[in-house]
Amino acid sequence: MDDIQTRLQKSSRATRQDYFGKVICYSCIGLIILLVACILYFIASKGLATFTQNGVKFWNFLTQSDWKPGDVDKYGNPQVGALPMIVTSFSVTILAALLATPFAIGAAIFMTEIANKKGAKFLQPVIELLVGIPSVVYGFIGLSLIVPFIRGIFGGTGFGILSGTLVLFVMVLPTITSLSVDSLKSVPMHYRQASLALGATRWQTIYKVILKAAAPGLLTAVIFGMARAFGEALAVQMVIGNAVLMPKNLISPASTLTSKLTTEIGNTVMGTLPNNALWSLALVLLFMSLLFNLIVRFIGRRGNIKNER
Template identity: 55%
Template sequence: MNIPTSNVQSSAESGAKPRERKQRHVAEEIRGKIYVYFCVLLMIVTIFSIVYFIASRGLAPFVSQGVALKDMLLGLKWKPEGEPPLFGALPFLFGSFATSLFAAIIAAPLAFCASIYMTEIMPKFGKTVLQPAIELLAGIPSVVYGFVGLSVIVPFLRDTFPGQGVGVLAGALVLSIMILPTITTIATDSLRSLPNGLKEGSYALGATRWQTISRIILPTTLPSLLTGVVLGIARAFGEALAVQMVIGNAPHIPHSLFESATTLTSIITLEMGNTTSGSLHNNALWSLALILLMMTFLFVFVVRMLERRVKR
C-alpha cells in the first residue's frame, strides 16, 4: 500500500514542532536559572564584601592599635586627638538608642491607630486617601525632614521648654515622622491579612466592634505589629542627616530630653572626612560603623524571631 508523500511530510513536521518548542522552553529555563543564580551570587558576594571591608577596618584599633573594646563601649569621653587619645563611644550609643526608642514610642501608637482606622473603621476612605498620604511621607528626603525640624520643631521646643530646642526630643520627633510610614504600612498589611472568620465569629458572639479590635484583632496580629516597630527602630537607628540637624551633636550623655546629644551616624558623618585613611582616628570611626552594622544584624534577627512566632 502506498502512503502519500504529503502525509508523511506533514506528520514529520507536526512531530518536529513540539520538540522545537520543548527545546526552546528548556533553553529559556536554563537561561533564567543562570540569571537568577548570578544575581543571588552577586548579592551574597556584595554583602560579604561589605561586612569584610567594615570589619577589617573596624577591628584594627582593637587588634593592632591598642584600643580596648571595653574602653570604647563604656568610655564617656571622645578625644581622638588627645594625649592619650580617648575613644569612648557610650554617649553615641546612648544617643542612638534614646532617639530611636523615643521615636518608636511616639510613632507606634499613631501608626496602629491609623492602620485600625484604615482597615476596620473606614476601609474605603483609608485605602483611597489616607494610606497614599501616609506612604507619601516615605518618599520625602531626610534633609527635608531635618530642615522642617530645624525650622518648626526646634523653635517650638525652645519657646515652650527649657533649653535651646535642639536635643533628644527634637531628634525623636523628627524620626517619629520618618518611621511612621514604615510601621503603618506593615501594621495595615497584617490587619488586612487577618482571616475574616475571626472577626465574624466575634461579632456572632455579640462582641462590639471595639471589643473585637481590642480583644481579637490586636492580640492576634501583635507579633506582626511588633515587627513593624522593630523595623521602624532599625530605620531610625541608621538615620544620619535629619538627626544631625536637630540633635545638637554634643558628645556627652544628656540628663534630660531637652539637652543636646549625638548619635553613631552623626559622629561618623561629621568626622570621617577630616581623618586620614589608616590612622587611629579613622579606624575608630570604622569601629563605630561596625557597631552600627552589628546593631542592624541584631534588628534583623529580632524581626526573624517575630516572623517565626507569627507562623506558629
C-alpha cells in the same frame, strides 16, 4: 533510528537557552551575595582595627564617655569612648518608637477596622507618600520648625535628643502605620465575623481578637520603625546638635552614632585611629541592624508557630 529519535537524545536550542538563562540568574544572585559578604567583611575588618591594631579595649569603647580619638589620657590610652553616642542613639530610637507606636497602631486600626472605604482610600496614599519622603526633608522641617519650637519652650539651643526624637517620630510614623495596616489586613475576615456574631462589641473584637492575632506583625512593624530610626543619619544629624557629650537631659546638644559618622568621616585620614574609631561606630550600626533583623525573624517564626496551632 528516525529523526525524532535522534532529536530526543540531542541538546537543542531550548537546552542552550535554559543553560544561558541559568548562568545569568545565578551570576546576578551571586553578585548580590558577594556584595553583602563584602560589606560585612569590609566594615567588620575596618571597625575591628581600632581594637586589634590601635589597642583600644573593647570594653572601654562601650563604656567610657570621652571621645577624643586624637588624644591620649594621662595613662597613655587613646580616648575612644562611644557611650554618649550609643546612649543617644538608643534614646532617640526608643523614645521615637514609644511615641509613634500608639499613633501608628491607632491609625492602622482606624484604616482597617473603623473607617469606611473613602476614609481608608484617602489615608492610604498619603501614608505611602510620607514613607517615601526623603529624610533630608524631614531634617529640614525639624531644623526650621521643631528646633525653634523647642528653643521657645525650654530655652537653650533647641538642638538635642528631644528634637531628634520628634523628627524621628514623624519619620517612622508612616513606616510603622503602613506595616501595621498590612498585618491587620492579614487577619482573616472570619475572625471578625465570628467574634461579632458572639455578641462582642467592635472594640472587644479589635482588642481581644484582631490585635492578638496581629500581634507578631505589629511588633515587627515597630521593630522596622526602630531599625529605620536607629540607622537614620541626616535628619537626626541636622537637629541633634552634634556635641559628643553624655546627654544630661533631653534638650542639650548630643550626638548619635550616625550623626558622628556623617560629620567626621570626611575630616579624618584613612588608617589613623580617629578614622578607625569611626569605623567602629559603623560596625556598631551594622551589628544593630543585624540584631533588628534577627528579632524580626524570631518574631516571624514564633508567629508562624502560633498560627499553625
